[in-house]
Amino acid sequence: MLFEPTDEQRMIVDTVREFVRNELCPHENEVERLDEVSAELATQIRQKALASGLYAANMPAELGGGGLDAVSMTLVERELGYTGYALQSLVARPSNILLACEGKQRDAYLIPTVRGERVDCLAMTEPGAGSDVRSMRTRAVRDGDDYVLNGDKHFISHADVADYVILFAATEPRVITAFLVDLDTPGLTVRPGPACVSHRGYHTSELFFSDCRIPAWQRLGEEGAGFDLMGTWLGATRLSVAANCVGRGRRVLDLALEWAAQRQQFGQPIGRFQGVSFPLADLATELDAAELLTFRAAAALDRGTMTDQQVAMAKLYASETLGRLTDQAVQVFGGMGLMSELPVERFWRDARLERIWDGTSEIQRHIIARSLLRPLGA
Template identity: 55%
Template structure:
């Protein structure tokens, strides 16, 4: 196995890192202070990202994206992940790949405006009583002639405040299985402003300030049959087909922040002196650096391995879960140790460490909790032996 970067990958990595440092870092302090990302700032970053060829780079060339292979895309995500989530997710947007599952008409209406930076999409699955257990969702869609009537509530829906539409997953029936009845799920496009569809302010989150979440309410919201994404009752299938790499994306962005925290720690250990010498010479500190670097490298290798196998069509659920599990937990460890190395200054907002530490907490929860990832990994190990 070859571990070196190609010339193109190195160029992309360097380009994205320079963009992040020059165009995104300067806005971090204001977002942390206000919890708000001004739309004028978003539009300015969008324009610069488009000029640099970085906007919507996750998408295929035929729809206007960069056409990056999965491994290179993850390297791109790693560099973007070094900064505030709101800055890179809205300013250097990556439209959801699930939009590629739409019909030609749906792509014209939803995909291409996202590619041009005219709007954003948001995905709505999670409910107050259905987080990890999506089959337990209570929000429903029922047929009424050729139309569908949606009712229910979704929450923790990221950036729904600026999205022009939502891709909403609703229970549309039940089927009998050996383990009892199982809900059938269908995905729908729902435009902002549709009667019966309300977007309400969400919760105040200590992680990723400025990256908002909202509550979506559906009260007899009527949609035409053309609003169905994919096939009726096949919502999970379309999600699995097009959203499979999201765990790898989370892992990659965690690598960027972990690397940033580690570099701050290395620099501080070389500069800070106590008892007449650099603190990096104290074994109690130098061993922390060694452990942080080892955890980061392990997480990076698992993530790159998952990306490479995804591109080859050989990736397993376990591969992606291992990457997500290791990267999110490595970030938590590295952020915590970075603050310990810096002492009191690590908790001050003059440095990005306290933000990285706060932001790290949500990574072990969204896109599948650490417990869910461990369940997936162990299940894949036990199934071949009949357990």
């Protein structure tokens, strides 16, 4: 399948690319040095993203979002991938799980989030339940017109700046239900998580629920429907990760090629040595393949035919390719590749996370293998 963007999609790419280069990239070194995005800078970027129409581009137009289809949104994600998550996350793409909001949930959570008035985060992972989400122990027990929440969550991205959490909890053993919980609810404590070497300035937190009581109207969807909602989100976010990896890979490849063309050793550019040029040729080919897999999945999503296998292949291959590419870029740069003076070591560190979050590479391989073997009865 050949993918050729429309004129409108090219305009979208140009708009996002210009925004990323002018409004986000200039702050990368500061964020890396301080390991945070200041409140003032976050507000400034968020306001500019809203003014430019890039904020909540993934949400329906009738709700005030950009109303972009999956292919267009994947192009956006590819361009945002040029920079790190701490900055690109300020150009918010609210969780598509929020589209399940009904009644007053829409006014309390969905609409304000699309408008940039509230910020969401999502809590699924627990210390004892990572890939095996059905084994989560955080419990939600119905008590009259309320639910009482007890349990712990960790590795919760963006909780340090969010207003509320989309929480997944067990209402029965291995039966998952989703809830909308304001982070200032009594009985909920948010603490900083361990420091991570990847994506400085984009932090994870730990959430502790101790007899945290919320009204039943804050349950999102039907009781027991949380696993299906989770699956909807995982498909979309894995596609986003794949696109981000492709975008960051393009940047790293450009840096490596420029260095290989300029760096002189033994009287000639190091790019003339096959030990340098051939690995980059292989990785350029792999990056194109990763992009094609990603847009194949996005086009299938627009048609309503995307399979778990397609998005798993995209996420697996794009994240693994980025890992190989950033490692080779460090090798091309030699000692300078590990110095903080250049961005290569940052991309190398950041790339390592992509093979873990939103479904590890092993989980993606499991999904692909299961899809291949199921028709054979295995």
